[in-house]
Amino acid sequence: AQRVTQPEKLLSVFKGAPVELKCNYSYSGSPELFWYVQYSRQRLQLLLRHISRESIKGFTADLNKGETSFHLKKPFAQEEDSAMYYCALTGRGSTLGRLYFGRGTQLTVWP
């Protein structure tokens, strides 16, 4: 069965420090992975998807099929990065009715 695990419920770093939000998954087919973010008083929104291989707001995430991970990284955290981050998984070509979210990691960046 598919599963998304975000082992850290809370994560705190200081401004300028590197940050890594962990996401591990289990899926028997070809996965597609996403990171969604919810800033305070804002709507949940897509941050990035692995198929795009893009960097958004300085964040990157690489799909590691060997370790079944899709960790979100940023070399220098900013206070405005404080938010709730969700990792999400579906199967390639599948519908979003089979999009599964992790439990989320609340990131706090201290000044």
Place this chain on the structure above:
Amino acid sequence: NAGVTQTPKFQVLKTGQSMTLQCAQDMNHEYMSWYRQDPGMGLRLIHYSVGAGITDQGEVPNGYNVSRSTTEDFPLRLLSAAPSQTSVYFCASSPGGGRSAGGGELFFGEGSRLTVL
């Protein structure tokens, strides 16, 4: 451009009461869905629809009904509210029938906070 609009934003119900959470989108998206967000549980899919007249169950459908008579609207009905349904509810839509190959991006509403006493 309103995007996904949910009403009401807040609601308090008594156990056993029924109500409908409204969701409307003006982006002509085929795919619409309802999630509930609970502390420590993340987002869990309740029901979804890949187009008008088509609905399907998600991960936690019990106690909820949906219908999709138009592309724009996807209401969520609580038939007999229970305290376990206290949660924040999110409606989300996506283009391309909700196929992940279409980009897989969900557009969310602002959420509806429901408390069942």
